[in-house]
Amino acid sequence: MxxxxxxxxxxxxxxxxxxxxxxxxxxxxxxxxxxxxxxxxxxxxxxxxxxxxxxxxxxxxxxxxxxxxxxxxxxxxxxxxxxxxxxxxxxxxxxxxxxxxxxxxxxxxxxxxxxxxxxxxxxxxxxxxxxxxxxxxxxxxxxxxxxxxxxxxxxxxxxxxxxxxxxPYLPHEMPAPLVNYRHVELDTLRGDGTAKREEWDRIYDYDVYNDLGNPDKSRDLARPILGGSSKFPYPRRGRTCRKPTKTDSASERPATDTNYVPRDEVFGHLKQADFLGFGLKGLNQNVIPKFRNFFDFDKEFDNFEEVRCLFEGGVKLPTDIISAISPIAMVKEIFRTDGENFLKYPPPHVIQADKSAWMTDEEFAREMLAGVNPCVIQRLQVFPPESKLDPNVYGDQTSTITKEHLEINTDGLTVEKAIQDERLFILDYHDAFMSYLKYINKPIPKSYATRTILFLKDDGTLKPLAIELSLPHPDGEKYGAVSKVLLPPEGHGVQRTIWQLAKAYVVVNDACFHQLMSHWLNTHCVIEPFIIATNRCLSVVHPIHKLLQPHYRDTMNINALARSSLISGGGIIEQAFLPGPYAVEMSSAVYKDWVFPDQALPADLIKRGMAVQDASAPHGLRLVIKDYPFAVDGLEIWDAIKAWVKDYVSLYYKTDVAIQRDAELQEFWKEVVEIGHGDHKNKPWWPEMNSINELVESCSIIIWLASAFHAAVNFGQYPYGGLILNRPTMTRRLIPEKGTKEYEEMEKDDQRAYLRTITPKTEALIDLTVIEILSRHASDEVYLGKRENDEWTADEKARVAFKRFAKKMEDIEKKIESRNKEPDLLNRTGPVKMPYTLLLPTSGEGLTCRGIPNSVSI
Incomplete structure (x- = not known):
């Protein structure tokens, strides 16, 4: 020296x-x-x-x-x-x-x-x-x-x-004396792919999802490896380097106490999710078994009033459950404060104004546009609806819904005319569930694959026209499906009860698809490879690292917690949701059709037929349903994100050649495509990352998925699903056949028949406890348009551009609040009188049903 x-x-x-x-x-x-x-x-x-x-x-x-x-x-x-x-x-x-x-x-x-x-x-x-x-x-x-x-x-x-x-410095701009230090630090973050991971390690590496099962504990807890094969493609997760199981050398032992993530990805001191993650482990290990023992003699809710009692009077619990759940209660405040041992949940938003409006057809349809899963509904363009399942395996899976089923309720329009006028829509879960029903419905049939067709009324709202419930053919899958079509009945009686049950089967399909695909797969799961690649390939002083890093906060940690408690074999999701042990495997089947460019909101809306390109329309798109709250609010946020990214990127890249010559950026994208999402590496739709436009679009998609899209599908879980009647997570039997004891019961007591079909008491309490945790904002959350530190970069021009973005977010919030007050926009509040607030950018702490955190942080 x-x-x-x-x-x-x-x-x-x-x-x-x-x-x-x-x-x-x-x-x-x-x-x-x-x-x-x-x-x-x-x-x-x-x-x-x-x-x-x-x-x-x-x-x-x-x-x-x-x-x-x-x-x-x-x-x-x-x-x-x-x-x-x-x-x-x-x-x-x-x-x-x-x-x-x-x-x-x-x-x-x-x-x-x-x-x-x-x-x-x-x-x-x-x-x-x-x-x-x-x-x-x-x-x-x-x-x-x-x-x-x-x-x-x-x-x-x-x-x-x-x-x-x-x-910030692009690689070629880094001061020469610091270049080697930059390289050495990136080498440290990459590691060498070997050795046990210690808690102080900061190593980012890739692995397949081979740690969801526990075959050493039980053969029933073995799970397939997701990722690395054409049968079960999947994004990559962070490598933990735990030892393999004794039963299967290709599977990694599940985490016991902690799941390794790079140390700086672990929740911070102030984050409420520290408590929440701790609570999830305790819930799975201690509370759920006690719930099951206690409610074994009282498995069913007897009537709707007993369900509402969860929010109004609570459920009296014995001392041992109180002791087990009390740490969770410290966070969730689910106990009464008068000294009584009662489990009490906050009233879900969906029943705060009206206790029974959730049952209406109008609300059933509205939640497809403004609920917690508003990203699946499509415009119907082919009739009858077709299946993409391989006919050599599954036979003819074409829908049995006919024109006659629909035209009695289309205001005098033929099906052809209604399609031409863009007035027919479909919520189609047929393929996603049909290929798994033979497993789900063992040992006894319990659910259907569903298609729901809806009609756009003159007032801009949707009404359901028909629900198709399908089962695999009893003689084998190759013979196609056995289906029944149900129509909205007039008046009351047993047909009304059957229709309400049909809607429940649709909602269960929707709730499971939402949790496993819209939420877990399309936000948590697909973002993790970008986090790993960013930290391995882009130096902390790289401008794109500074752009993306806030949108990665806490994601690897919450994903690790999910692997150990939520989506693991025998975990919370498998216990409380219809697919059971096939839950995460089903998301792999959906990932086969995942396309990165289609995750941009405009591309998604066009692909689903919910919008068409129109240069004269706002955002360059004409929405087919003008009052589509998720799309209307989302497009404003999407445009603001993309404008901010474009402003920022233009500060550092003046030509497409500069993109091509950025060695770190090119390595980052190469790892994302070839490793992080390597099961799709040969797909032609990947951007080549050779132009400014490709970089802007790709970064905008990452930020959109991690922030606004995640907020739209996450923070409404308890506000809508906290009422298990409104969003059940499982069904346990098929619609009773006439002449059976169950049919007679259905004729006598519609509420009991409904409750005997949907999620039972223990699983409902599990579900409510979990989704309340997942729907809460932490006290130290950082929202879209904000940064933890105003001095996040020394580049004054970048800070000025970010202030413009922050101002746009403030303006968007005011516009959303104004739209929610417009009486003609019926889909924004609906029969339940619940304004669409999930894409309001800011929020306070707790269960607010609003707010867009920068990242997938819970």
């Missing part, structure tokens, strides 16, 4: 960090006694910080690295090590539990301008390094290093921890 400092001039640095303390629940294991873990939390809150920070004095060393002067090897000079000094006692601008320390570096002109720094932690505990700000550099403005990373004891790392100044 050369002597660097001659004049020993001082420059001041301010380091902001958060010390680790027992509130970090990622280190509390979900074991038999959940209450003990939370007791630990309560004992330590408020008393740890001062003692911990006092230890840090002179135990954390920093070395500046020059961006303008090099050593003999051509790398930036590394200065001497200097230590943090005593804590600054008070800085009012700092967030909760953040502490500021001073550090003074010796500097002279021969060192040049700092562009990076090493940090070494000599304490035994880790801390979260927020930032370093350098001041008093002669002839230079202050320099900010945004770090946002956990730093462990220096001995845990093979390479010293390095952080770069907060200025």
């Amino acid at each position: 050369f002597p660097l400092f001659k004049k020993k001039q001082k420059i001041k640095g301010t380091v902001v960090l958060m010390c680790k303390n027992a509130l970090d629940l990622n280190d509390i294991k979900a074991g038999p006694s959940l209450g003990a873990g939370f007791g630990l939390v309560r004992d330590v809150v408020g008393g740890v910080i001062d003692g911990a920070t006092a230890i840090l004095g002179r135990s954390v060393g920093l070395q500046l690295i020059s961006a303008t002067k090099t050593d003999r090897m051509g790398n930036g000079f590394v200065g001497d090590q200097f230590f943090l000094e005593k804590r600054i006692p008070f800085l009012p601008t700092l967030a909760a539990r953040q502490d500021a320390f001073s550090v003074y570096f010796e500097w002279d002109n021969d060192f040049g301008i700092p562009g990076a720094f090493y940090i070494k932690n000599y304490t035994q505990g880790e801390f979260y390094l927020v930032s370093l700000t350098l001041e008093d550099i002669p002839g230079h403005d202050s320099i900010t290093f945004l770090c946002n990373s956990w730093v462990y004891n220096a001995k845990q790392y093979r390479k010293d921890r390095i952080f770069f100044a907060n200025k």
Whole structure:
């Protein structure tokens, strides 16, 4: 090391960090006694910080690295090590539990301008390094290093921890003294694909979904490997390097206490999801078994009033369930506060204004446009509806719905005319479920594959015309389907009950498709490969890394939790949703037809026939249903996202050639296509990433999926589905046949017949508990149009462009609120008088049914 400092001039640095303390629940294991873990939390809150920070004095060393002067090897000079000094006692601008320390570096002109720094932690505990700000550099403005990373004891790392100044550089623009440091840091993040992953590791790598089953525990818990084959294609997940199962060397052992994710992807201190993730584990391991034991003698709701009692009076529970569920209750506030042992849920939005409007045909149809799954309905363009299932395997699966079924309710229009006038629509789950019904309906038949045809009325609302319920042919799949077509009845009586049941089968198809495909697959799952590729291939100083990183926050962590508790073999989804052990496998079948460019909202709407290109219309599209809340609000947000991305990208790329010559960007896209989504690598629809337009469109799709689209399909889960009557997750029997005992019961008691068919009590409580967790916003959520730190980049032009985007989001919020008040837009509130708020950009904490977080964070 050369002597660097001659004049020993001082420059001041301010380091902001958060010390680790027992509130970090990622280190509390979900074991038999959940209450003990939370007791630990309560004992330590408020008393740890001062003692911990006092230890840090002179135990954390920093070395500046020059961006303008090099050593003999051509790398930036590394200065001497200097230590943090005593804590600054008070800085009012700092967030909760953040502490500021001073550090003074010796500097002279021969060192040049700092562009990076090493940090070494000599304490035994880790801390979260927020930032370093350098001041008093002669002839230079202050320099900010945004770090946002956990730093462990220096001995845990093979390479010293390095952080770069907060200025973006394309690879060829990086100051020469820092180029090698940039490469070394990316190599560290990639790892070498081997060795056990430790909690302090920051390695991003790919793997298939081979950890959902647990064949060592039970043969019934074996699950197929998803990804890496044409039979079960799937996006890649983060590699954990756990050992294989004893039963199947190709399958990885499921996580026990924790599921490895790169350390900086783990939930932060303030995130409520720390508690929520902990609660999910406890729910699966402790609460659900007790629910089952307690409700074994009382499996059914007797009437609709008993279901509503969950929100009004609660369910009295024994002490052991109270003890097991109390940690979850700390987060969810699901107990009464009067000392009684009652489980009580908040009233879902769908019944807050009207308790029975959910039963209407109008609301049934409206939720296809403005509910929690508004992205599946299509315009009917071919009649009768056709199937894409292989006829050599499944025979003729063409719909049995006839023109006569429909034309009695199409206001005098023929089917041909109604199709021509763009007034017929279909919610089609036939193919997705038909190929799995032979498994789902064992040992006894319990559900159907459904098609629902709807008519666009003159007032802009939809009315259902027919529901087709289909089963595999009893002589074998190759003989096609056995179907029945049900029409809306007039008046009441048993036909009305049968129609209500038919709608329930449709909604169960919809609820399962929503949870497994629209939500899990099309947001959580497909985004993870982009996160991995970004961190492996794009340096933190790359402009595109800075653009995309906020939209990745917490996603790998919540996905890891999902693999261990929600979508795992025998997990919560398998217990509470119709497909059971075939749930995630079904999403693989849907992924076969996944097309990346079609995830853009305009392309999606056009593909589903819900919009047509029209240069004279807003957004260049004419919506077939003008009052389609998801599309109307979504297109404004999509356009705002794309305009922001275009503004930002134009700051760094002036020509298409610049895109082509960006080695990091090209490697990023190569990994996404060939590895992250490698089961689709040979598809012709992938953008080649050779132009500015391709980069803008691709980044816009990533941001849309991670933010607005996820919000649209996630935060309405409890507001709509918290009433299990409105969105049941399973059916348990087919429509009773005339002359049977069940048919007689249906004639006598329509509510009991409905409740005997849909989700029973235990599974309903499981479902409600989970979706309430998933529908809540954390206290530290960052919403679209916001950043955690206003100094997220040193590029002033980029910050100005982002302010324009933030202003657009504010304007969009006002427009949505205004539209929700327009009386002629009937689909925005519907019979339940529930405004469409899921794409309002901002939200407060909790269960709000609004707000667009930047990322798939829960």
